Amino acid sequence: MYAGQMSSSPRRRNLLEQRVERILAQSPGQEDPSDLAERVQSVLACVPPEARSLISERTGRSLAEVEAIMESDPSLTADPNARHRVTICTGKTCARRGGAALLRRARQKLEAECFETSSDGAVYLEPFRCFGQCAMAPNIRIDGGVRGAMTGERFELLLDMLRR
Numbered sequence: 001m002y003a004g005q006m007s008s009s010p011r012r013r014n015l016l017e018q019r020v021e022r023i024l025a026q027s028p029g030q031e032d033p034s035d036l037a038e039r040v041q042s043v044l045a046c047v048p049p050e051a052r053s054l055i056s057e058r059t060g061r062s063l064a065e066v067e068a069i070m071e072s073d074p075s076l077t078a079d080p081n082a083r084h085r086v087t088i089c090t091g092k093t094c095a096r097r098g099g100a101a102l103l104r105r106a107r108q109k110l111e112a113e114c115f116e117t118s119s120d121g122a123v124y125l126e127p128f129r130c131f132g133q134c135a136m137a138p139n140i141r142i143d144g145g146v147r148g149a150m151t152g153e154r155f156e157l158l159l160d161m162l163r164r
């Protein structure tokens, strides 16, 4: 819960949850957890834990039931299966110092939206709000390693290296 939030207010959705909600909204009337999970996976290449919770909310089935359905279907996976995970900080400081432009650049270059994997399977792209290293903004993270003071040119070179 965020500071100052009333206890009766619903928790604010994070970026991935918002993305999953939009995907689920494209299947109006669909209440089968398996079909909804397949729909999410067709877009995101996986069914992340956040999606399982939202499918549970949407269908009125318990999270345990949704988890059991996921585990019984070997075609459904929680892992995007990309060779690399690239996370771009879109927190206030990073966004202002070029993080927002880095994210736009990555989406164009990879031809992938946030929380998607590039079609060559090389890079899973995701935004994140603040790694807690704002002094080095703008920051990106590649496979767990944060790199600060990122420029557009350096970032494109790194993406090229990851895709080789």
Ligand code: FES
Binding pocket: 089, 090, 091, 092, 093, 094, 095, 129, 130, 131, 132, 133, 134, 135, 137, 139
């Ligand atoms: S805003 Fe990017 S690390 Fe804090």
